[in-house]
Each structure stands twice: as structure tokens, then as C-alpha cells.
Amino acid sequence: MSALEPALVIEGLTVDYRSARTGTATALEPTALTVGAGEVVALVGESGSGKTTLGMAAIGLLAPNALARFDRLELGGTAIRDWTDPLWRSVRGTAVSLVPQDPSVSLNPVRTIGSQATEHLVLHGLARPHEARARLVDLLREVGFDEPERRLGQYPHELSGGQQQRVLLAMAFSSDPKLIVADEPTSGLDVTVQRAVLDRLDLLRAEHGTAILFITHDLGVAVERADRIVVLQNGRIVEEGPALAVATNPQHEYTRSLLAAAPSFASGRLVPSPGTAPAPDAKAPDPAAVLVVDDVRKAFVRGRHVVQALDGVSLAVGRGRTLGIVGESGSGKSTLARVLVGLEHPDSGTVEVHGEPVPRRGARALRAYRDHVQLIYQNPYASLDPRFSVVETIAEPLRNYRSLGRAELRARVDDALDAVALPRALGRRRPHELSGGQRQRVALARGIVLRPDLLVLDEPVSALDVSVQAQILQLLVDLQAEYGLSYAFITHDLAVVRQIADEVAVVARGRVVETGSVEAVFDRPAAAETIRLIEAIPGRRTDAIAI
Amino acid sequence: MLLLRYWGAKLAQSVFVLWAAFTLSFFILYGLPSDPVSLMLSQGGASGNLDPEAIAALNREYGFDRPLVLQYVDHLGAFLRGDFGTSIEQGQPVVDIVGRGIGSTTVLALAGFGVAVALGLALAVVASSTRMRWLRQVLQSLPPLALSLPPFWLGLVLLQLFSFTFHWFPSFGDRAPNTLVLPTLTLAIPVSATIAQVLTKNFLTTWQQPFVQVAQAKGLGRPRLLSRHVLRNAVIPALTMAGITFGHLLAGTVITETVFSRAGLGRVTQQAVTQQDLPVVQFVVVLAAAIFVVVNLLVDGLYPVIDPRIRRRGLVAA
Numbered sequence: 117m118s119a120l121e122p123a124l125v126i127e128g129l130t131v132d133y134r135s136a137r138t139g140t141a142t143a144l145e146p147t148a149l150t151v152g153a154g155e156v157v158a159l160v161g162e163s164g165s166g167k168t169t170l171g172m173a174a175i176g177l178l179a180p181n182a183l184a185r186f187d188r189l190e191l192g193g194t195a196i197r198d199w200t201d202p203l204w205r206s207v208r209g210t211a212v213s214l215v216p217q218d219p220s221v222s223l224n225p226v227r228t229i230g231s232q233a234t235e236h237l238v239l240h241g242l243a244r245p246h247e248a249r250a251r252l253v254d255l256l257r258e259v260g261f262d263e264p265e266r267r268l269g270q271y272p273h274e275l276s277g278g279q280q281q282r283v284l285l286a287m288a289f290s291s292d293p294k295l296i297v298a299d300e301p302t303s304g305l306d307v308t309v310q311r312a313v314l315d316r317l318d319l320l321r322a323e324h325g326t327a328i329l330f331i332t333h334d335l336g337v338a339v340e341r342a343d344r345i346v347v348l349q350n351g352r353i354v355e356e357g358p359a360l361a362v363a364t365n366p367q368h369e370y371t372r373s374l375l376a377a378a379p380s381f382a383s384g385r386l387v388p389s390p391g392t393a394p395a396p397d398a399k400a401p402d403p404a405a406v407l408v409v410d411d412v413r414k415a416f417v418r419g420r421h422v423v424q425a426l427d428g429v430s431l432a433v434g435r436g437r438t439l440g441i442v443g444e445s446g447s448g449k450s451t452l453a454r455v456l457v458g459l460e461h462p463d464s465g466t467v468e469v470h471g472e473p474v475p476r477r478g479a480r481a482l483r484a485y486r487d488h489v490q491l492i493y494q495n496p497y498a499s500l501d502p503r504f505s506v507v508e509t510i511a512e513p514l515r516n517y518r519s520l521g522r523a524e525l526r527a528r529v530d531d532a533l534d535a536v537a538l539p540r541a542l543g544r545r546r547p548h549e550l551s552g553g554q555r556q557r558v559a560l561a562r563g564i565v566l567r568p569d570l571l572v573l574d575e576p577v578s579a580l581d582v583s584v585q586a587q588i589l590q591l592l593v594d595l596q597a598e599y600g601l602s603y604a605f606i607t608h609d610l611a612v613v614r615q616i617a618d619e620v621a622v623v624a625r626g627r628v629v630e631t632g633s634v635e636a637v638f639d640r641p642a643a644a645e646t647i648r649l650i651e652a653i654p655g656r657r658t659d660a661i662a663i
Numbered sequence: 664m665l666l667l668r669y670w671g672a673k674l675a676q677s678v679f680v681l682w683a684a685f686t687l688s689f690f691i692l693y694g695l696p697s698d699p700v701s702l703m704l705s706q707g708g709a710s711g712n713l714d715p716e717a718i719a720a721l722n723r724e725y726g727f728d729r730p731l732v733l734q735y736v737d738h739l740g741a742f743l744r745g746d747f748g749t750s751i752e753q754g755q756p757v758v759d760i761v762g763r764g765i766g767s768t769t770v771l772a773l774a775g776f777g778v779a780v781a782l783g784l785a786l787a788v789v790a791s792s793t794r795m796r797w798l799r800q801v802l803q804s805l806p807p808l809a810l811s812l813p814p815f816w817l818g819l820v821l822l823q824l825f826s827f828t829f830h831w832f833p834s835f836g837d838r839a840p841n842t843l844v845l846p847t848l849t850l851a852i853p854v855s856a857t858i859a860q861v862l863t864k865n866f867l868t869t870w871q872q873p874f875v876q877v878a879q880a881k882g883l884g885r886p887r888l889l890s891r892h893v894l895r896n897a898v899i900p901a902l903t904m905a906g907i908t909f910g911h912l913l914a915g916t917v918i919t920e921t922v923f924s925r926a927g928l929g930r931v932t933q934q935a936v937t938q939q940d941l942p943v944v945q946f947v948v949v950l951a952a953a954i955f956v957v958v959n960l961l962v963d964g965l966y967p968v969i970d971p972r973i974r975r976r977g978l979v980a981a
Contacts, residue, residue: 175880209882216880222873225972226895235891236881271971284877297880 121193123295123327124151124174124212128187131169131351135181143169143182144351151295151327158330158342158359160374162581163552166351171297171331175212176204192294209236213288215298215317219280219305223272230268233287242291255286258323259316277445278309282316289320296321299331306444306608307652314341333581335374336653339363347371377583385634386590386615388597395598397567404471405432406569406602407456412465414451414626425451426462427626433570433619436596438603440617440634442610442649448626449606453574456604457491458482469569487517490563494575496555500547506533507543510561517566532561535598536591553584557591564595572604577612589616610649614638622646673963677956684952685742685945689735692941693727700727700751725751742949748942752935757946761931768916768928774843775850775912775919780905782851783858787897790859791866792889803863809856814915818849818922835924846923850915854908861904865897872896899970906962910955 131144144166151157159167172178173186176199189196192211196203216222224232234248243251249268256264259282272280281301288296298317302310318341321328332338338345338359345362347355347370355368366372414426425448433439443449454460455467458474467474469488475481490513493499500509510529514520520528533540536557547555556576563571573592577585593616595601605617613620613634620637622630622645630643641647700721722728726737741748747757790802825845826834832844869875870893878892913928920929928947935943967973 177876177880205882205884207882208880212880214877214880216873216877218873222877224874224878224892224896226899226970227891232878232891235878236883239887240882273972287881 120153122150122152122190123155123192124149124329125188125190126150126170126174126186127189129170129173129184129189130186131166131173131178131182131184133179133181134183140183142351144173144184147351147353149174149346149353151329153294154321154325154327155344156321156328156330156342157344157346158332158338159346159348160332160335160338161348162333162374162583164350165348167331167333167348168299169351170348171299171329174295174329175208175214175297176201177214206240210240210242210291211293212295212297213291213293215281215284215288215296215301217300217303219277219284220272222284223280225272227271228268229270229272229275229283233283233290236287237290240291248290251290252286255290256283258320259283259286260312276309277305278313281305281309281313285313285316285320289324289326292324293326295327295329297329297331300333301330302337303333307610308444308608308648310337311652317341335363335371335582347374374582377586384614385617386593388594389590392594392597394600397599404435406435406469407431407433407604408466408468408471409452409456410466410468412452412455412462412467414448414455414460414462424626426455428465429623429626429628430465431621431628431631433602433604435569435602436600437619438596438605438617440613440620441604441606441623442608442613442620443623443645444608444649447623449623450574451626452623453491453572453604453606456570456572457489458485459491487566488569490566490568490571492556492559492563492571492573492576495579496552496559497547499559500555502547505544505546506538506550506558509547509558510565513562513566528565529561532565535564535595536561551584552580553587556580556584556588560588560591560595564599564601567599568601570602570604572606574606575608576605578607578609585612592616608649609653610638611653622649673960677960680956681949681952685739685949686735688945688948689738690731692945693734694731698939700725738945747946750935750940750943752938752940752943757942760943761928761946761950764926764928764931767926768920771843771846771850771919771925771927772909772912772916774847775854775915776909778847778851779854779858779908779912782855783862784898786855786859787862787866788889788894790863791870792885806856806860806863809852810860812853814849814853814918815922817852818845818919821845821849822922842923842925846919846925849922850912850919853915854912857908857911858901858905861901862897865900866893869893869897895969899966902962902965902969906955906959909958910951913951913954 126147126149129144129147129149130142132140132142134140147166147170149157149170159170161167169178169182173184174191176196178184178199184199191207194203194207194211196207223229230249230252233252234243234245237243237248237251238245242248252268253264256267261267261279261282267275267283272283275283285301288298301317302313305313314337317328320326330338330342335345339362342359345355345357345359346353347362347368349370355362355366355371357367362371363375366375409429409431412426412429413424416423416425427448429448429452431439431441441449441452451460455462458467461476469485472485474485504512507526507529510532511525514525514528529543530540533543538554538557538561542550542554547558550558556579560576576592577588580588589612592603596603603616605613607613617634619632620634621628622637622643624643624645630637630641630646637646638650641650700718719728726734738748749755750757750760753760786802786805790799793799793802822834822845825831833839833842834845835842875888875892878888883891916927917929917932919925920927921933928950931943932947934940935947
């Protein structure tokens with residue numbers, strides 16, 4: 117095997133998925149892909165484009181219901197006959213390895229880091245147990261762990277998401293593979309952590325000369341990190357070329373739309389769609405702030421440690437305005453969200469809505485409070501009851517808070533469906549029969565059906581594809597104009613804040629380190645944390661090359 | 664500190680369960696219209712006319728003539744002092760009667776539990792790991808089938824087959840070790856079906872977990888995936904159920920011991936119920952509750968040992 121042999125050659129790959137309910141669906145039309153030695157190739161596309169299918173086919177790990185064929189498949193010079201070829205087991209964990217999508221579920225929770233991250237080295241005879249541990253310690257140091265020896269004895273839940281992903285990176289590189297398939301390796305992580313992980317990936321690649329097949333929905337990240345970009349749409353490669361060429365001179369319509377949909381640092385605040393008028397029951401403009409948070413503190417006891425999650429947070433959201441609350445994970449922003457909706461009580465300080473303090477206790481008072489404040493979660497699939505139809509989901513708050521007749525209930529639900537632009541015909545479906553964007557629309561419809569004063573949105577678009585993300589953001593802006601809603605928009609993504617927020621508060625270590633209008637904070641960031649977050653925005657290279 | 668509070672709460676809960684078992688069983692047994700005294704006298708051979716004075720005297724002796732609440736207080740006090748009463752039917756201390764049966768039942772129950780876990784686990788592992796669709800479907804349809812069979816019928820079929828037709832095992836008795844085989848199977852099969860159902864589902868979901876795919880991407884074959892990654896994760900959620908199944912097992916011994924004419928707690932219970940020997944029945948109820956409570960405390964204590972994620976919450980000194 118020469119070093120110049122391509123890391124991956126696939127020819128004539130087709131994949132169909134069999135399903136009892138919907139019959140057979142084509143995931144990949146005949147596709148060819150080559151990844152040169154040490155080359156980084158990004159597979160870009162939205163969900164359903166076939167990018168993950170293609171990536172997983174490269175390590176022979178397609179879902180059991182996949183019907184797949186290929187004419188030729190070579191990994192680091194090893195030709196593989198078919199999907200059941202015993203060679204797979206000897207190339208996996210040696211010549212090819214995987215960096216998975218969601219680090220929090222990708223490590224075995226009941227085994228230590230040391231035991232699970234070295235087992236393949238011993239299994240494939242690449243190292244004896246103590247050598248394998250020594251090699252892992254070196255790699256853990258390379259990916260930025262201090263005290264790597266101590267990590268060997270730890271369990272996955274004792275690490276943060278970013279640390280887990282770095283363990284998985286170290287594990288992937290431990291066998292010095294020819295090819296690493298990285299399946300959206302950072303989509304579950306904070307932007308600043310994302311950046312750190314991607315930087316580690318770059319460093320390791322440079323050091324070990326490993327080729328990477330990088331699967332991502334984020335064209336910005338692809339342009340920044342890859343040598344070559346392959347754009348997929350509906351199971352077909354629609355464009356392929358050097359990263360810069362694809363970014364600056366996209367040939368295919370779809371690539372152009374992906375580039376346009378990506379929220380970027382340069383884009384300004386979205387305006388309501390033409391024809392959006394205030395609804396008859398919209399909240400009237402009001403100079404007084406809807407939400408005032410004053411010097412809120414909250415500490416948690418974790419074993420022998422006390423974690424000060426919120427350490428004197430003060431902020432305000434005006435009527436019909438959007439406050440972007442930005443911070444990394446662990447900054448306290450999720451605790452803040454839970455305090456805002458009364459799921460968590462502050463140790464000290466006050467939260468007031470319309471001058472009324474959030475009840476500190478009393479189920480009845482809290483119930484009344486939640487009539488005015490609703491929460492939208494990051495993951496709509498997890499926050500919707502799988503056994504409730506769309507209509508039942510949206511009607512539930514109405515049943516709890518209003519006593520309405522059947523007809524009126526139905527009318528209010530239909531209004532909410534219309535407001536979020538969901539066809540009424542979808543009303544009988546259950547969450548698993550909806551797309552990610554449709555689910556988040558259902559969650560939004562449920563959030564606005566009571567006409568709350570304030571929506572607390574906890575990372576509402578970070579689980580969505582870019583183009584869907586753009587639609588949901590536009591919808592939020594329209595709903596705000598229509599109903600006079602106020603938003604507390606919690607996110608790690610400054611580019612999204614730029615598109616939707618009027619004011620922004622940057623949270624770090626439980627404090628607001630910077631606050632002000634979006635323009636002021638973005639153009640003249642003062643706090644170190646703000647600068648770091650701005651620098652971490654992926655795709656700044658895309659912006660630099662004005663499209 | 665947290666640890667103490669956790670176990671303190673668990674213990675308080677257990678004591679409450681025992682008290683509730685005692686109280687409920689007391690009021691149901693002693694409050695319902697029944698007449699253990701005349702039942703006992705009529706069994707003594709004297710048929711027809713019973714001496715009303717003898718009945719009254721016996722009722723006085725056992726305290727049946729006093730208000731129910733007073734009887735309850737007396738009984739509870741006696742239980743707390745460790746005095747579990749005397750059998751109406753046999754005139755011996757309840758503890759002695761139950762004590763004679765408990766050894767044989769413990770052996771049967773433990774054997775049944777062991778076989779049930781082994782059978783259930785084996786079935787679940789094969790049903791979830793095999794790539795042969797037909798085999799998977801056959802294996803997955805076995806547990807519901809086994810659950811829908813009445814245990815006594817299962818016992819009779821096993822007897823018919825293995826004792827009377829093949830003469831492999833004796834049909835009754837409780838001395839030789841091989842008398843244990845058929846009762847154990849009768850007891851274990853329904854319980855193993857429950858275990859298999861829950862475990863199969865856990866195994867199937869665990870096989871789908873991303874960390875299993877990551878391990879697969881490291882080149883591990885299916886046997887290693889199973890033993891190193893799937894097994895422990897799939898078994899953890901089933902622990903609680905194992906505690907509950909133990910309760911079913913106790914109930915099962917009554918039927919099994921009757922069918923196979925074995926001495927034991929089940930037989931004692933069955934006899935005590937037909938003879939309305941209230942002190943014996945009540946003691947058995949409380950004893951069963953106590954066993955249940957202890958098994959569940961054991962399960963709670965076992966969790967942090969096999970799941971490191973629970974260890975962290977400070978429930979066990981790390």
C-alpha cells in the first residue's frame with residue numbers, strides 16, 4: 117500500500133430503505149466518491165439528502181433495513197467484496213474509524229473511558245493493554261485534556277459534551293486510520309466548543325495525515341474546514357469541487373440556496389413578511405417592560421460542590437421586543453430559562469412579569485403565571501407527547517386554562533395552525549409523522565395558543581436544518597408582529613441572535629457580562645466572552661468572500 | 664449525609680409497607696364474617712349440633728368476642744413484641760408451623776428464580792441478537808404464550824410428560840433433589856416469560872444505541888458487542904422488575920406446591936386459608952410483604968453497584 121493510494125473509493129453505490137409503512141424509498145442514486153489520502157472531503161446537504169447514508173456506507177454500517185449495492189469499494193487500498201465481507205471487521209477500528217454525531221450517547225455509560233477507548237487496539241492486535249492505554253493517554257493530551265491518566269478511570273457522564281467528543285476523537289485517531297468518517301461531529305456542541313473540537317480535528321489530521329469524510333449540514337463549516345465539498349440533494353450529488361470554488365462560484369441552484377439560507381454574521385434583523393398585520397387580539401404596545409429580572413441568584417449542590425449557576429442576573433424584555441440571551445453551555449442560560457418559566461425558584465432576587473413577581477411557591481399561583489409565559493424547547497421531538505396528535509397537543513393548554521366548547525376549541529386550534537403555517541390536514545398526525553420543522557411549528561402553535569405575554573425560547577432552531585431554521589426564524593418574527601409577543605430567545609448562536617433579536621445579553625459563569633442593542637454588542641464587543649463567541653461563528657470565511 | 668437521608672427514607676417506606684400489609688390483612692381477615700371456631704369444632708368429628716357454650720368459650724379464648732379495633736391493637740402489639748400468635752387449627756405457635764414449610768419453599772423459590780432469570784435472559788439475548796427474522800419472531804411470541812397458560816395446567820402437563828410418560832422425574836415428594844426439577848420449571852416458566860419480554864425490549868433498544876454503533880465501527884463482532892456493550896446496559900432497567908417478579912414467585916409457590924404435593928409455605932398457606940386459620944394466614948401475608956420489602960431494598964442497593972451514573976448522585980460513598 118502506498119501512501120498516495122486514496123483513502124476511500126466508492127463506485128456505483130445505491131441505497132434504498134425498506135419500510136413496512138411507506139414501501140421502499142431511494143436514499144442514494146448511483147453515486148461515486150473518492151477521498152484522497154489525507155484529504156478532507158465535506159458531504160453537505162440537508163436532512164434526507166443522503167449524506168449520512170453515504171458516510172455510513174463508507175464504513176459498512178448502514179441501517180438493517182437498507183438495501184444497498186456497490187460496484188467497487190476500497191478502503192485504504194483494501195478492496196471489499198460486499199456488505200457481509202469479513203474484511204469489514206478488520207478494517208473497522210484499524211483503517212477506518214468513526215466520529216459520531218452525538219457524543220452524549222456515543223460512549224458506553226457503564227464503562228470507563230480507558231476500557232472502552234482502548235478495546236479495539238487490543239482486539240485488532242495493534243497494541244497490548246498497557247501500550248494501548250499509554251497511546252490513549254498521549255492522544256488525550258493531544259486533544260487538550262490535562263491529567264489524561266485520570267480520565268482513563270472516569271465514566272462518560274463525568275465529562276462535558278465537548279470532552280466526550282474529544283475522547284471520541286482520540287479514540288478515532290488511536291489506530292492511525294487512513295480514513296475517519298465524521299458524522300456531524302459538532303452539531304450537538306456549543307459554538308465555542310465546536311470550534312475547539314474542529315481545531316483539534318484539524319491538528320490531528322495534520323499530524324497523522326488522516327483523510328476525513330466530513331458530514332455536515334453547515335456549508336459555512338464545510339468551507340472553513342474541507343479541501344473539497346460534495347453537495348447532495350435528494351440522494352444525488354449535485355455539485356462537487358474545491359471548497360473555495362463551491363463557496364464563491366456555486367454552479368447548482370441548490371448550493372446557492374444553501375449558501376443563502378445559512379445565517380451569517382453579516383445578515384441583519386429579519387423583518388415581518390409583507391402582509392403581516394397585528395391580530396385583533398394582539399397585545400397593545402406598552403412602554404413598560406414585560407419581563408424584569410433583578411439580581412437573580414441560584415446555586416445547585418452537586419455532591420460536595422456548590423455550583424453558582426446564576427450569580428446576580430438582571431435583565432429586561434420590552435413588550436413586542438426580543439432579547440437574545442447568549443452563552444456557552446454551563447454559562448447558566450438554561451437555568452435562567454427554567455427560572456423564567458417558574459420551573460426553578462431563585463435563591464434570591466426577583467423575576468417580574470408585568471410588575472407581578474413570579475410566585476415563589478404555590479402550584480395554583482404558578483399555574484396562573486404559566487398562562488402568561490410559555491416555553492419552547494430546543495428539541496421539538498422530545499417536547500411533544502408522542503401519543504398526542506397535533507390537534508390534541510395544541511388544544512391541551514386551552515383545555516387546561518380555558519373552558520371552551522368543542523367548536524370554539526377547534527376554531528382556536530385551527531387559528532394557531534394557520535398562524536404557524538401548518539396545513540390543517542396535518543392535525544391528526546402524531547409527532548413521528550412530521551418533519552423536524554413541522555414539529556417545531558406545532559410546539560410554537562402550542563406556545564402561542566394561550567396568547568402569552570412572553571415566550572421563552574430555549575435554542576428553538578438549533579436542532580433544525582439551515583433552510584428550515586430560516587423559515588422558523590421568519591415565522592417567529594411574523595408571529596411577534598402579529599400578536600405583539602415578547603421573546604426571551606436563548607441560544608449559543610450569535611448569527612441567529614443577529615437575525616432575530618433587538619437587544620442581547622451575553623451570559624457567562626452565571627452573570628450577564630455584556631448587554632445592549634444587537635448592533636452595539638456586535639460592532640463593539642467589550643467582554644472577552646462576547647469576542648470569543650463572535651470569533652467562533654462558523655462560516656466567517658463564507659462571509660469574507662462576499663457572495 | 665445524602666446517603667443517610669436516602670436510606671432513611673427507604674427504610675421508613677419499608678416499615679410503612681409492612682404496617683399497611685398487617686393492617687389491611689387484619690381488617691380483611693378478622694372483619695369479614697367467618698367462623699373459624701365452629702369450623703375447627705366441626706372438623707373435630709362432632710357433626711351437627713355444636714355446644715354453644717364451647718363455641719363461646721373458644722371465641723373468648725381467641726378474643727373474637729371483643730371489638731375489632733381492640734383486637735387490632737392487641738395483635739399489632741403482639742406482632743411488635745415478636746409474638747405472632749397461635750394457630751387455631753393446630754394449637755401450635757404460628758412461627759413453628761410456617762417455619763416447617765419455609766425451608767423447602769425457599770429452596771424452591773430460589774431455584775425457580777434462578778432458572779427463570781437464566782431462561783428469560785437466554786431467550787432475550789437470542790431473540791434480540793439473531794439476524795434470522797423467523798427465529799426472532801418465533802422466540803418473541805413464546806413469552807406471551809407462556810404467560811397465557813395457567814400455572815397449574817403447565818404443572819399438570821409437565822407431570823404428564825416427564826413423570827408419567829417418560830418417567831424422568833418423580834411426580835411428587837420433596838426429599839430427593841430430582842423432585843425439585845418439575846416444580847422449579849412450573850414456577851420458573853411464567854416468571855421467565857415476563858423477564859424475557861422486558862429484557863427483549865431492552866436488548867432491542869440497546870442494540871440501536873449510538874454507542875453500540877461506535878463500538879461496531881471499531882471492528883467489534885456481535886458476540887463482543889453483546890458482552891461488552893449491550894448486556895449490562897440492557898439489564899439495568901430490568902432490575903426493578905426482578906424485584907417485583909419475586910412477588911409473583913411467592914404466589915406461584917402456592918399453586919406449585921399444591922400440584923406437586925410438596926410440603927412448604929404454599930401448602931401451609933393453602934391449608935390455612937381453607938381452614939380459616941386466621942393467625943397463620945395473617946402471618947404469611949406479613950411475611951410475604953417482608954420478603955418483598957427486603958428484596959426491593961436489595962435491588963435499590965444493587966443499582967449504584969452496576970450503574971456508575973447513579974453512584975454520582977451521592978447515594979453511595981464513591
